[in-house]
Amino acid sequence: MIKVTAAILIKDGRVLIAKRKANDKLANKWEFPGGKIEAGExxxxxxxxxxxxxxxxxxAVEEFFGESIYRYxxxxxxxxxxxxHxxxxxxxxTSHAEYRWVSADELDKYDFAPADKPFVEKIQSSRVIE
Structure with a gap:
């Protein structure tokens, strides 16, 4: 199991999402950006x-938002x-095909990586983006 992080980066009532490149393992899937936690980090x-x-x-990293475990x-x-923020x-x-700032209501329009999907639902239900 690998531990990775995701930023629920909010600006002006929108959240940042990023699309993985076509040659990535999860090619063309959208995600909340982040990455693997290195030793001692x-x-x-x-x-x-x-x-x-x-x-x-x-x-600036603020509060813990949630966790997801997914078996690829x-x-x-x-x-x-x-x-x-x-x-x-x-x-x-430098590592993604594209990025977008989207509202909570728009998140359903994107094909997210499975591990990120619980955060889509939580963002939409928690009203963390106002």
Missing amino acids: SPEECLRREMREEFQVEI DHTTVHLLAYLA LEKGELKP
């Missing part, structure tokens, strides 16, 4: 590092999601 440190690497921005064919993922920088994706 906290989930919050991981999210800040991943957002610097994948989008060249600084974020190639591995089992334990996904930890945190609410976050942008502190500094303009998004410049």
Whole structure:
């Protein structure tokens, strides 16, 4: 099982979602950005590092949002999601095909990776985005 993080990054009543590249294991699936937790790294440190690497921005990690465990064919993922907001920088994706800022109501229009789907439902039901 690998532990990974996801940022529920909120700005102006919208949440950031990112589309995986066509050559990724979960090709063309949408996700909440983040990545694998490295040895000795906290989930919050991981999210800040991943957002610097994948989008060249600084974020503030806030409260824990939830977790999801999903068994893919190639591995089992334990996904930890945190609410976050942008502190500094303009998004410049380096690891994704594209990204979008979307409202809670728009999330249903996107084909999310299975491990991320519980967070779509929680965002829509919790009214975390106002």
